[in-house]
Amino acid sequence: MLSKKTQYAFRALVYLAENYGKGPVLISNISTRKKIPLKFLENILNELKKADLLESKKGKGGGYSLKFSPRQINLATVIRVVNGPIALLPCVSLNFYEKCDDCDEDICGLRKMMTITRDATLKILEKKTLEDILLVGV
């Protein structure tokens, strides 16, 4: 399951997607409109910025905005930044790989299944973008 933090991140990103091209949006604005705890949201947006998904501007007229168009930001990227691995096992993760200590044949059978699962999941999450989320509402 996605953490609450990740759900907040998506809500904020979708809001920023709606405002794409209209200049920076204030954290406090997002917080109020999307009912996300202000300081928590600060952390989240900052993480997203460090991951190069957002850009920010300080001082009056400042705020956050998407660094790329909603179409260019896919869901897998967001999840990886805020939530972590998408695969169900560390030894199957592409971006957060960790060796499993005693990977015997059984576990490796499981590994195979989890690899197939991961590929099916990624095929969708990497194709769908913030834009796709927006279009549902229309």
Next chain:
Amino acid sequence: MLSKKTQYAFRALVYLAENYGKGPVLISNISTRKKIPLKFLENILNELKKADLLESKKGKGGGYSLKFSPRQINLATVIRVVNGPIALLPCVSLNFYEKCDDCDEDICGLRKMMTITRDATLKILEKKTLEDILLVGV
């Protein structure tokens, strides 16, 4: 990600699958062979039994065995019993559904994407069984 508990569960189940039809297997045997903490494993197997995946026998000659053939036990079932929901959002889960408190249009766009993702994941996890895990080793 699957919890450690779930990974233990799979290891134990695969071992029991290997011994399917050969009579009950001791917890202590599984614990030693699969390097799973004994008392923790006790809890896990008991849960799997309550979920009707295993059957048990007490006293001498007792132990645990699969209640159905390895082919009949699919991975989605196991994950749901030990790990919980498979969907990425509570409001998208078939077996652990929970309403999201302020489900506005944005979130519902996300919901749509997560539903598609869930379906793709389930299509695999419900088709693959303990037998499929075993066959990889061969």
Next chain:
DNA sequence: TAACAACCTACTAAAATAGTAGGGATATTG
């Protein structure tokens, strides 16, 4: 230089995960 707004470090509370402890219930065998 005042105000604004993001940035940074560090802390805390609550919940989930990963176990452990120890006895109780039931079945088998001699």
Next chain:
DNA sequence: CAATATCCCTACTATTTTAGTAGGTTGTTA
């Protein structure tokens, strides 16, 4: 029926993760 084997049950503890808070710092603009 007694001894032993084996699962069963309740409850506890330690660690890690999640969720959020507090308060000051740095950079921007007017």
